[in-house]
Amino acid sequence: xxxxxxxxxxxxxxxxxxxxxxxxxxxxxxxxxxxxxxxxxxxxxxxxxxxxxxxxxxxxxxxxxxxxxxxxxxxxxxxxxxxxxxxxxxxxxxxxxxxxxxxxxxxxxxxxxxxxxxxxxxxxxxxxxxxxxxxxxxxxxxxxxxxxxxxxxxxxxxxxxxxxxxxxxxxxxxxxxxxxxxxxxxxxxxxxxxxxxxxxxxxxxxxxxxxxxxxxxxxxxxxxxxxxxxxxxxxxxxxxxxxxxxxxxxxxxxxxxxxxxxxxxxxxxxxxxxxx
Amino acid sequence: xxxxxxxxxxxxxxxxxxxxxxxxxxxxxxxxxxxxxxxxxxxxxxxxxxxxxxxxxxxxxxxxxxxxxxxxxxxxxxxxxxxxxxxxxxxxxxxxxxxxxxxxxxxxxxxxxxxxxxxxxxxxxxxxxxxxxxxxxxxxxxxxxxxxxxxxxxxxxxxxxxxxxxxxxxxxxxxxxxxxxxxxxxxxxxxxxxxxxxxxxxxxxxxxxxxxxxxxxxxxxxxxxxxxxxxxxxxxxxxxxxxxxxxxxxxxxxxxxxxxxxxxxxxxxxxxxxxxxxxxxxxxxxxxxxxxxxxxxxxxxxxxxxxxxxxxxxxxxxxxxxxxxx
Numbered sequence: 001x002x003x004x005x006x007x008x009x010x011x012x013x014x015x016x017x018x019x020x021x022x023x024x025x026x027x028x029x030x031x032x033x034x035x036x037x038x039x040x041x042x043x044x045x046x047x048x049x050x051x052x053x054x055x056x057x058x059x060x061x062x063x064x065x066x067x068x069x070x071x072x073x074x075x076x077x078x079x080x081x082x083x084x085x086x087x088x089x090x091x092x093x094x095x096x097x098x099x100x101x102x103x104x105x106x107x108x109x110x111x112x113x114x115x116x117x118x119x120x121x122x123x124x125x126x127x128x129x130x131x132x133x134x135x136x137x138x139x140x141x142x143x144x145x146x147x148x149x150x151x152x153x154x155x156x157x158x159x160x161x162x163x164x165x166x167x168x169x170x171x172x173x174x175x176x177x178x179x180x181x182x183x184x185x186x187x188x189x190x191x192x193x194x195x196x197x198x199x200x201x202x203x204x205x206x207x208x209x210x211x212x213x214x215x216x217x218x219x220x221x222x223x224x225x226x227x228x229x230x231x232x233x234x235x236x237x238x239x240x241x242x243x244x245x246x247x248x249x250x251x252x253x254x255x256x257x258x259x260x261x262x263x264x265x266x267x268x269x270x271x272x273x274x275x276x
Numbered sequence: 277x278x279x280x281x282x283x284x285x286x287x288x289x290x291x292x293x294x295x296x297x298x299x300x301x302x303x304x305x306x307x308x309x310x311x312x313x314x315x316x317x318x319x320x321x322x323x324x325x326x327x328x329x330x331x332x333x334x335x336x337x338x339x340x341x342x343x344x345x346x347x348x349x350x351x352x353x354x355x356x357x358x359x360x361x362x363x364x365x366x367x368x369x370x371x372x373x374x375x376x377x378x379x380x381x382x383x384x385x386x387x388x389x390x391x392x393x394x395x396x397x398x399x400x401x402x403x404x405x406x407x408x409x410x411x412x413x414x415x416x417x418x419x420x421x422x423x424x425x426x427x428x429x430x431x432x433x434x435x436x437x438x439x440x441x442x443x444x445x446x447x448x449x450x451x452x453x454x455x456x457x458x459x460x461x462x463x464x465x466x467x468x469x470x471x472x473x474x475x476x477x478x479x480x481x482x483x484x485x486x487x488x489x490x491x492x493x494x495x496x497x498x499x500x501x502x503x504x505x506x507x508x509x510x511x512x513x514x515x516x517x518x519x520x521x522x523x524x525x526x527x528x529x530x531x532x533x534x535x536x537x538x539x540x541x542x543x544x545x546x547x548x549x550x551x552x553x554x555x556x557x558x559x560x561x562x563x564x565x566x567x568x569x570x571x572x573x574x575x576x577x578x579x580x581x582x583x584x585x586x587x588x589x590x591x592x593x594x595x596x597x598x599x600x601x602x
Binding site (some may be wrong): 023063066108109110115116117120123125126127128129130131132134135137138156157161163164167168216 | 310315338340343345347348350351352353354355356357358359360361363378379382383386387592
């Protein structure tokens with residue numbers, strides 16, 4: 001892990017496995033945040049199988065990089081990545097959303113591999129700034145990777161944290177903003193416009209890039225480039241497709257929370273297997 | 277009626293205490309941080325106004341200025357706690373509780389992050405009106421699971437609370453008396469214990485259960501009542517949560533006329549905790565609640581406001597006498 005030259009074919013295979021896990025979880029309950037889980041799988045593969053330094057057997061290792069999931073409803077994707085990484089048993093994925101399960105529909109810090117409780121949107125980046133300050137004060141090399149969503153940028157607290165990250169020159173802090181242009185009430189651009197995003201993050205003092213968030217090689221390249229920028233935190237804006245990898249979800253009228261008919265799952269699995 | 281003018285925000289508390297101590301929180305935090313290297317301090321542009329500047333001057337590397345962003349103040353503190361630090365984050369009660377509530381509840385309390393929130397200007401300790409007077413913060417904080425809530429009465433207690441909450445692992449909300457803080461309790465004999473109420477004075481005719489700076493006035497009240505031959509106990513409850521039910525019940529079993537006195541609205545704070553406790557236990561008492569009524573307070577001079585809203589010693593004496601005579 002964390003070699004200089006990512007094995008893109010291997011990472012693509014990991015991303016596909018993460019997507020398989022996402023479908024497995026959602027099929028059990030017949031619904032869920034499938035679109036988000038599929039859309040963010042490429043980033044999670046790039047992080048968990050290339051960039052992040054962590055020990056699946058020792059989650060409290062002090063030198064670990066922190067992955068901070070600010071958007072609790074994306075937990076389906078993180079559970080899938082953690083299962084693929086050996087942090088939680090793959091069979092446990094079948095408990096997603098079930099009563100008493102550790103794998104809640106909107107995840108929390110009580111699940112192994114979660115650094116904080118996201119889901120009340122706007123909390124993640126501030127806590128990531130705090131973690132980054134704390135790690136620097138301890139003179140550790142660990143870095144903090146925070147995943148936000150485009151809709152979460154409606155929350156003012158995110159921008160308070162953005163100011164602080166730049167003020168304290170946290171160049172070991174990386175924010176990924178998943179732009180799938182979908183919030184609960186409709187397209188983000190219609191509900192409350194957040195553009196021009198790159199200019200906003202730049203104006204807040206962040207080293208900023210905007211990439212196709214469903215191309216693994218673009219993600220690993222962007223992280224590599226970001227690491228060369230000193231004295232600034234890094235924003236990587238990911239344009240992603242909800243439901244990526246399953247054509248019928250990609251083309252379906254966009255929904256924040258997808259309901260899928262029982263007969264559709266077999267087709268969904270077939271489409272995923274047929275995808276690149 | 278007392279009259280005056282609104283004092284500036286660095287004005288001292290108009291306590292009747294003859295003796296005061298400067299910046300007891302700042303001094304205590306520095307003393308604790310000399311022994312505990314994991315303590316860090318943060319503020320939201322209110323360092324000088326919450327005595328955090330004392331810590332910032334002594335430990336500049338362990339101090340973080342966050343600017344006027346209370347959600348971010350609490351969020352960053354939670355992140356520091358998750359990185360193994362012991363953050364003390366200071367602002368005013370009103371901003372911490374009204375503006376950053378979700379960040380305290382979910383960012384800190386849910387997972388028991390080791391964050392200490394230090395909140396200045398509790399109740400009527402500023403003449404600035406509704407924007408600055410933290411009159412309902414205890415009700416808000418007391419209803420959050422996992423959160424310890426403390427309302428110290430004076431400089432002596434603040435000096436003892438700080439090392440105690442630094443050693444306690446979990447989220448704490450502490451009301452702050454800043455600047456020249458009154459000395460009500462004797463440092464030689466008083467011992468703060470987390471979650472324990474202290475019987476400061478005994479008496480069988482009535483009992484005053486008080487929190488925060490109202491304890492000084494409760495003691496003054498008991499003294500005045502004694503001069504009239506009325507013997508009143510004073511139970512000081514600085515930890516509002518966890519609430520010392522046993523101490524309240526032990527008192528309520530033998531003294532049936534109880535006055536609560538709090539620097540807070542009379543709903544959801546100390547009076548509510550006492551009423552819940554005796555009701556749950558099925559104990560019948562007569563209860564008179566002294567505190568701010570269900571209203572926002574106006575701005576003005578503190579002696580005038582405290583009299584207008586019933587927080588002065590005279591009003592506690594009146595409440596106790598009416599109860600005893602009833």
